[in-house]
Structure formats: structure tokens, C-alpha cells
Amino acid sequence: RFKPGSKGWVWSEKEQGTKKMKIVNRQESMQKNTRDLPITTDRAEHEGVEVGQAAQSFxxxxxxxxxxxxxxxxxxxxxxxxxxxxxxxxxxSQVFFVAECQPESFELSIADPASEHQVTRRQQLGAESGEIAEIIFEPATAQRFILSAGDHFFIPPGNVYRLENHSKHKTCKLYWTIIKPLDFDDQDGAPPLDKEGNAGGAEANEIQAEPKPGV
Known part of the structure; x- marks a missing residue:
């Protein structure tokens, strides 16, 4: 028998016990909580002003x-x-899965950390200390890839990336997962989820303890 809703009993490694928590997030729920991505840089004359929309699931x-x-x-x-x-x-680390797009119309660009300007900046900032030096996205030296539906890609820590849909007719949809380093609980400006798993709330995924009867 299929379970209704989105919660199920799971083992909690943190609590060393069972919990009932949200483990499914329905498409319609996420769709209601999408938000426009900001324009954070000046666009070139040949670039439009269209932006994407994003939503968190978990x-x-x-x-x-x-x-x-x-x-x-x-x-x-x-x-x-x-x-x-x-x-x-x-x-x-951020991992992307290209779900839908016109074939060979989706562009991934990633800043080239080996460009002369980037190397000079790292030396000036003393990146030898082991800290991640801020990389600047330079359009002239960026590495560019054209992808299609079914392709995957990831951005390693310390890098800068840019996405563009070159199709004039078809929307591109990507799913993503961000893997946070240990001891890192700052969501880097992303809105947290509420108890129902929706963006904008104060808690995420209904993770409070709810002992299973008889356990």
C-alpha cells in the first residue's frame, strides 16, 4: 500500500533513533515557492535581461x-x-543534472583560475595560506561548455560559474545538490525551508524527534 503525504519513519544518525520526517517533496509544492534569480552584474549589449527561477526542496x-x-x-x-x-x-561543492533543454543549447561557463589575472590576484592575496581566494569571473577567459538534456556537471569548492540558455524557444530545467563542508551550517544566503519543506520558513524538513510507538 502506498503511503499518502510526504513523511515517513527513518533512522536518524544524529539522534541515534527513529524519526518521522519529510522525505518527499512534491513538484506542486516546490513550484509554488520558486523565486526569481537576481541580476548581479551588468549585462552585455548582446545579452538579454531574462532571469531564471529557483526553488529549494530539502x-x-x-x-x-x-x-x-x-x-x-x-x-x-x-x-x-x-x-x-x-x-x-x-x-x-555543487552538482547539477540537466533535465530538460533544447539539444546543445545550454551553456555552462566556469572561471579559469589559471588565467594571468587570476594567478596574480591569488599571489597578491596570499592564497598560499590555504584559504580560498576569491575568483573573478572574466568572460574573455572563461571556459565554456555546451550541454544537452541528460548531461551532468559539478562545480568544485572555490570556483565561480555562470549558466545561460541559448534556446529561443525552450526552457531549460536543472536539478541541483549542494554538498556543504562539515561544520558549515550557513546556507550562504539561501532561504531556509519551513516545516513543510517550503522556502522561506525557519526550520527544515520536520527533523524534530517523534519517537515511533514501541521504539
Whole structure:
């Protein structure tokens, strides 16, 4: 028999016991909580002003005692000719799955950390200390890839990326997961989820303890 709703009993490694928590997030629920992505840089004359929309589905904190990293998941849609402006991932890793798009119309650009300007900046900032030096997205030196539906890609920590849908007719949809480093609970400006798993609330995923009868 199929379970109604979105919650189920699972083992909690953090609490070392069972919990009832939200483990399913329905498409219609996420769709109601999408938000426009901001324009964070000046667009070139040949670039439009269209932006994408994004929504979170889950947000889980790390469990340092068990060496389990935290993670966030969700999706982003880019309407025809829309751009997601360049953004750094900080100390996180971000994985993308291209679900829908016109064949060979979706562009991933990633800043080239080996460009002369970037190397000079790292030397000036003393990046040898082991800290992640801020990388600047330079259109002239960025590495560019054209992708299609079914393709995957990821952005390693310390890098900057940009997304663009070159199709004039078809929306591009991507699903993503952010893997947070251990002991890192700051969501980097992303809105938290409420008890129903929707963006904008104060808690995420109904993770309070709810002992299962008889356990």
C-alpha cells in the first residue's frame, strides 16, 4: 500500500533513533515557492535581461560527530535566453543534472583560475595560506561548455560559474545538490525551508524527534 503525504519513519544518525520526517517533496509544492534569480552584474549589449527561477526542496545540516556533511537540493529553470549570472560556490561543492533543454543549447561557463589575472590576484592575496581566494569571473577567459538534456556537471569548492540558455524557444530545467563542508551550517544566503519543506520558513524538513510507538 502506498503511503499518502510526504513523511515517513527513518533512522536518524544524529539522534541515534527513529524519526518521522519529510522525505518527499512534491513538484506542486516546490513550484509554488520558486523565486526569481537576481541580476548581479551588468549585462552585455548582446545579452538579454531574462532571469531564471529557483526553488529549494530539502536542506539538511551536517552531523559533525558522525562526519556526515550537510546538503541542500532543488531546481532551477532558465526560460529562453535567460542567464544565471556568475556566482561562486565558496567552500561547497555543487552538482547539477540537466533535465530538460533544447539539444546543445545550454551553456555552462566556469572561471579559469589559471588565467594571468587570476594567478596574480591569488599571489597578491596570499592564497598560499590555504584559504580560498576569491575568483573573478572574466568572460574573455572563461571556459565554456555546451550541454544537452541528460548531461551532468559539478562545480568544485572555490570556483565561480555562470549558466545561460541559448534556446529561443525552450526552457531549460536543472536539478541541483549542494554538498556543504562539515561544520558549515550557513546556507550562504539561501532561504531556509519551513516545516513543510517550503522556502522561506525557519526550520527544515520536520527533523524534530517523534519517537515511533514501541521504539
Amino acid at each position: 536542506l539538511m545540516d551536517s552531523i559533525p560527530s558522525q562526519r556526515i556533511p550537510g546538503w541542500i537540493s532543488g531546481f532551477v529553470t532558465l526560460p529562453p535566453l535567460a542567464i544565471k549570472d556568475a556566482e561562486g560556490v565558496g567552500f561547497c
